Amino acid sequence: MNKRSLETSVGVFVLIGLICIGYLTIKLGKMEMLGSDYYLLQARFAHVSGLKKGAVVDIAGVQVGTVESIRLDTRDLTALVTMKIENDIPVDIDAIASIKTAGLIGDRYLRIDPGGSDEMLKNGDMIIETQPAMDLEDLVSKYIFGSAE
Numbered sequence: 470m471n472k473r474s475l476e477t478s479v480g481v482f483v484l485i486g487l488i489c490i491g492y493l494t495i496k497l498g499k500m501e502m503l504g505s506d507y508y509l510l511q512a513r514f515a516h517v518s519g520l521k522k523g524a525v526v527d528i529a530g531v532q533v534g535t536v537e538s539i540r541l542d543t544r545d546l547t548a549l550v551t552m553k554i555e556n557d558i559p560v561d562i563d564a565i566a567s568i569k570t571a572g573l574i575g576d577r578y579l580r581i582d583p584g585g586s587d588e589m590l591k592n593g594d595m596i597i598e599t600q601p602a603m604d605l606e607d608l609v610s611k612y613i614f615g616s617a618e
Contacts, residue, residue: 507534507553508592512566512579515601517548519577520568526552526579533558536579552579560596562588567600577602 517539526534534554542549554560563584568577581596590596 506556508556509537510552510554510560510590510592510594510596512550512552512596512599513542514548514550514566514568514599517550517568517577518602519570520550520579520602521577524576524578526554526581528558528560528581528583533581550579559589561586562590562594563598564590564596565598565600566596568602570602 520536520539522536522538524536525532526536534552537551537553539548539550541547550566560581561584563586565582565584567580567582569580570577
């Protein structure tokens, strides 16, 4: 009887360990199983040089989401960026999305500057006002060849 009790205890312990490992795998992998804590917004840019999937989306310097996908819209040859924003973060309908650089040679991220509207964007809506990334190579070449003013 004592051997059976020991085997049962070990089995329960192993089962609890497997459940904990499964939970941590889902949480650390940022997988979403039952529901989503995010909603999707889109923005259209003339160019997104250096912006990558998984890049940070921030408002006022605080990360509120990530870039979900970047694809080329073949109708007008612009970049269509889809981003995941946390559900509890409202984004105004007149917000401005811009691509910025973290540091001098850092990674690109997407910054959302809030607007003043009382109307908020919903899942799948488009941010109309955008500012593409500043291209450092163009600025340097303009300065070197004398066409910068």
